[in-house]
Amino acid sequence: MTETEAHLLAFQEAPVGIVLTEERVIRACNATFARLFGHPEDALIGQSFRLLYETDREFEEIRDIGVAPLRDSGTYSDDRLIRRTDGTRLWVRFRARTLTPDAPLARLVMSFAPLPRPAAPLALTPRERDVITGLSHGRTSKEIARDLGLSPRTVEDVRGRLLKKFEVRNVTELLARLTGPGIYG
CATH class of the missing domain: 3.30.450.20 (PAS domain)
Structure with a gap:
């Protein structure tokens, strides 16, 4: 060879x-x-x-x-x-x-x-993906709501469900769990 x-x-x-x-x-x-x-x-x-x-x-x-x-x-x-x-x-x-x-x-x-599969299957709704994307760009719930044509309360509800789903306390922990920038470089 x-x-x-x-x-x-x-x-x-x-x-x-x-x-x-x-x-x-x-x-x-x-x-x-x-x-x-x-x-x-x-x-x-x-x-x-x-x-x-x-x-x-x-x-x-x-x-x-x-x-x-x-x-x-x-x-x-x-x-x-x-x-x-x-x-x-x-x-x-x-x-x-x-x-x-x-x-x-x-x-x-x-x-x-x-990566190893999570213990439970992870399924993100399109709305959850939209909210995560907005949060990852540093947008507030009001800004995300405006971008998506939703009420800020709806965005807050989605945000709360995401925190519960990923068993984290705040958005910083949520984004770290999902993206972990800099950890593996």
Whole structure:
């Protein structure tokens, strides 16, 4: 086996999903990455990462979460739920390293490692995802309510259910439980 063949084999058979993107378009990925998301490997090359998100809004907001850390340190990490083609969600540890710090999304290498399943299945409603996204951007309940066309009381109710569901005391603990930025980098 040549050195090049050994490198390719290591990439393909890595126990984590690995992907190279340019401006959020998949340029290369290994078989593990394709299996995690439930797509054929060759169907992913040349596709926008949008394919892996339920909504345009989620696609845009997820992008913004790690840009500042990528620009500052070149890396970003969190734990997140990914959507598979069959609609199921999977907890993964996400890590990213930019190859272009001045334009962090121009070329990224990312890995996705499955995490142990929670004791009970985790199901987030679309409304819960919207509220979590707003909270992760530092918005108040009033601001989230305005953005979503809801009453602040409705947002507070969703927020309370999330705290109970994740058995945390406040929003800071909730966001740390869901994303844990900086813990794994």
